[in-house]
Amino acid sequence: MKNSPIRTPLLSTEPMPFTSERYATGSQHSDSDNVRPPIGFWRFGWRSASGEKSVLFDQRAVAVNAGLLCCLSLVCVIYLSLGSVPVAPLAVLQVLLGNADSMTAFVVQELRLPRLAAACATGAAFALAGILMQTLARNRLATPGIIGIDNGATAFAVASVVGLGVSIAPPAMALAGATTAAVLTFGLSAGSGTQGYRFIIAGIGVGAVFGAVTQLMLARVAIDTANAAYPWTVGSLNARPAGAVQLLGVGLALGLAAALALARSLTLLRFKDATARGLGVNVRRRRLEVLLLSVALTGLAVAVAGPVGMVGLIGPEIARSLSSSRSVPIMAATLAGALVMVLADLAGRTLLAPIELPVGIVTSVVGGPWLLWILMRPQRSFT
Template sequence: MRPLHLEAGPVGARLRPRVALTVLGLAVTAFAALIASVSLGTFSLPVADVLGSVLGTGSGEADLIVRQLRLPRALTALLVGTAFGIAGAVYQAVTRNPLASPDLIGISAGAGAGAVGAILVGGVTAAGAGTFGGVPFGALAGALATATVIYLLAWRGGTITGYRFVLVGIAANGALAALTRWMLARADIDQAARAMVWLTGSLNGRSYAHVQWVGLALLLLVPATLALARAYQLLQFDDDTALGLGIRIGRSRIALLLLATCLAALATAAAGPVAFVALGAPQIARRLAGTAGVPLVLSGLTGAALLLLADLAARLVFSPTELPVGIVTGAVGAPYLLLLLARANRAGKGG
């Protein structure tokens, strides 16, 4: 099928039917997973009761379960998954390396270290039944500091390569993990226990405060990222090609990585350093859409669907015991990472 050409005044776009169908399919999947997350549980509710509670016409018991307990958690999963998916897409596209994911190269670990510092020093709670205080600020500071160090160490000869970027990031990840363990070892046992649950990656006890934080981050950062869509596309080619097509490589790369780092940091603040979503969503989206490059919007939709489905599995598979969602995503992500490494080894590129 031929691509569809869309025009609205001076703005035009070309939309491939397969990409359009993938967008529709992922959006439907994410919406269905959202409804299932609110409907299913120890006390399951009919979809009609769920919709009634959301619209304000439900019963008191249904309202408590839906609007106070399950809906904030499901919305947090939706927004966090979207943020991780877009952040992973930007990192993988800009570095041209499928292993350059925030959860592998130290960005999530930096956010985690900053957030744990806020939890332990500030005495705020990671579970966040109401507010979660300085956690977003600590996570953002830790992620930005980590990204800056990684970029400077990976910089050589006026540019960076994806292979060196990943190696430096893996080293930073190990160092930050050790720093986090040291802070936990010196912490009060109750605070350390709360921080450990959060570090696993958990959506339990999430409130509308988390929804507001991540929603605001997406509202500000996603349009800014989309405004750099041309640079995002061209940076997936080699530097000489991108330079020849008229973009400022250094500035564009730094701007995109800054936006992705902020997205990953605030998503980590809300749900902990959830593994695999930022790593797997862009590559899954690329294969579903059949595109040569990493699709940005599709990666966000894939991340949202993945995290919603993973959280649903974490709540239901061993019910009434609920697992942290990070355990489920990690169990899926480990074999996927081995598959990526095997492919890179066969290609002789080391990633």
């Protein structure tokens, strides 16, 4: 009888033999060291006490974020340079480094830098809230400004300014107003959730009611009181409450960290609920978390600059047009929103100088045609 050849089983529990290929240098290497990342990604791996770990970085996302950050830095220098008292860009850099004369330092640090910080923070918060709400509703029109959250926060903030028996600070009132508007919008959507145009229409109706309430409050108070509350109706960086920018900065940092922690869930929420659940996402819990985060960011931003709603529409659109569709461009949208807000406020300060246009009017002039373009162009699927 002939000897039959010995066949190696496809799956074996026997230990792998010692080979020179596996231990070329005499020290043990991990199998994951030879794992190639997917196309378009960088992979960084390391070893820790709990085992081997690795992180994937989207090459396009890194490039887009770096490009937006460079553009924002350049625009910030230009913002600090232009004004009724021009300052050379080199002098601006010297002020930031602490090597400038007192007059230039006063103009840059005391007059323009706080307003620049407010513009960056509010623009980033509006855009971050916008992309969170758009992802939640799977609709590019579902920004906090369009579905009434901005107007709700504005109405409550104006109520605190005109003194209708309320002594709470505008940031706290704006948060209460944004929460109230969100609850009403969900209630009026009659159980349809955040998907579909019924949610959008309900939000538009809630926003219209809060806008009318705001105008009614302004019409029933003295002209000086109405002028003090006027910036909250159009969006302006002139009347910033004390401490509101610092509170927004803290809220934005925490909100951005929370959004990045929810990045994987946000990517999966763009699919159908059954698909997201099958991939391990607690859909109801994640939606509640995203909604609360969006409402908090909107309320804090409105407390600083008023309802500058179009930033929440333009910023995410810029980020999506530059980024890939593999994930939700959270960081890109945040940077794009800050860039749009700084450019809009710069245009409002300088185009018709010495007349200054509120930043909300500038963004509305730009955002109106942008909204029409979004409605007329073929919609890009969220999945």
